[in-house]
Amino acid sequence: MTLLSISQVRRRFGDVVALDGVSLDIEEGEFFALLGPSGCGKTTLLRILAGFETADEGTVLLSGNDLTRVPAHQRPINLMFQSYALFPHLSVAGNIAYGLQRERLAKPEIRQRVAEVLERVGLAHAAKRRPQQLSGGQRQRVALARAIVKRPRLLLLDEPHSALDRKVRAEMQLWLKELQHEVGITFVVVTHDQEEAMSMADRIAVLNHGAVEQVADPVTLYGSPTTHFVADFIGANNFFEGKATASGLNTSDFGQLPARAGAVAEGSKAFLAVRPEQVTLNGGALSGRVLDVSFYGGLSRVAVSVDQRDTPVLVHQHGAPRVAPGDTVGLGWAAEDAVLVRP
Structure with a gap:
């Protein structure tokens, strides 16, 4: 079943065309990747989905509901920033609980949900630590826990592994894929790393100069590219x-x-x-x-x-x-x- 439907989305910044009529359908429970070189429009599209940018043209539907005029804080969507954006003065548990506290949920429910998600991401032992006391991989897990604790319909990730070294990146890619299957949330990840997209995503949209070149599963993209750009970019x-x-x-x-x-x-x-x-x-x-x-x-x-x-x-x-x-x-x-x- 289609969860997110993006239709003919366009966005310009002066003379620069960031998105040129992008149309995509993303299924419920899917791990979907937006892949392309720097400047291809993938982060702009992610920010439009999150509500931080407004499209010049086109529509974005979530389960058939138009998100065009829905402010970011009212969308059932969470965005995990590339920098993780953790609060240095709060503990791990405090960072994860922050969004629930803003929603004014009851304290017992907040404690229960934070404890559950800490267990799920393997950081129950680090609940009282501060972000600066954690490794890069652990900080990423805190950022993910903070995002999924609010139980969004859709989770957006902007270059989630860019700050990690090669070994930790490979471990986190596998862990993130397992987590996505476990929690059942639809993930949309932005990356310029073809290996990352190929190893993690169910389907990939390859973007170039603000347009979609091809959408397919990793095996099809590698074995049956349709354009010179896709064939050259993938492997x-x-x-x-x-x-x-x-x-x-x-x-x-x-x-x-x-x-x-x-x-x-x-x-x-x-x-x-x-x-x-x-x-x-x-x-x-x-x-x-x-x-x-x-x-x-x-x-x-x-x-x-x-x-x-x-x-x-x-x-x-x-x-x-x-x-x-x-x-x-x-x-x-x-x-x-x-x-x-x-x-």
Whole structure:
């Protein structure tokens, strides 16, 4: 069931178009990610959902109710800020209880709900500590606990892991996903980190220059991108330019290259995108010379120079490298492993 419906939302800041007709439907209980580079409009959209920004055009419906003129404090939505915005003079329990106290709930109910959420996020032992006595991961948990204790219909998260180091970030991503399933609240997270979005979200909207490029689950986004931007932004890819045909791509430099049908009409300008792990070095449509080989334990990365091509073709092989710089190799891939995308 659709919880949040965003229709043709536009927002300008002077000459800058932050959002250009964004439309999205987000399901109840879904973990939804807004993914894109800096300046693509994702944080502006999040602030419009929270009520901190007003759209120039378009509507935002929550369970069919128009939120356009509902002030932020009256929306059943919570926003967890990128900085966490914890009160340094309050204890962990005090930070979590603050919103409930503002709603003038009875003290016994506040104590009960704070205790429940502290247990849920694993911080019952730290209830009396101040934020400066906590690690980065613990401060994030306090911020999340403060948000979910009010039991919002929708929780918005703005770059929730940006302040954490790599190891803690990976742990918190897993924990956050588990928490979302446990509490059953719909999460919308803004991130520029593709790995974070791919590992956490049920579905992802990829934004570029204020517009939605594609909405899909992580597997579809990786394996079947529809545009050059999405194919380039999500993971590594090798691109070849030409005209779409029934069996792949017709190029001026390399002739016919195999690919499965994509989101491009036959005869139209297109790019063939093939992932490095799908390219083999045992013959195929192309040939080239190995420029560089890098070994990363379980993975070898090979760069191959091909005549008439400005950038090398990247190949990923499992295990130790089986070629060396200077070797001449063939390059190939199965048609089903390459996709045609729009420019």
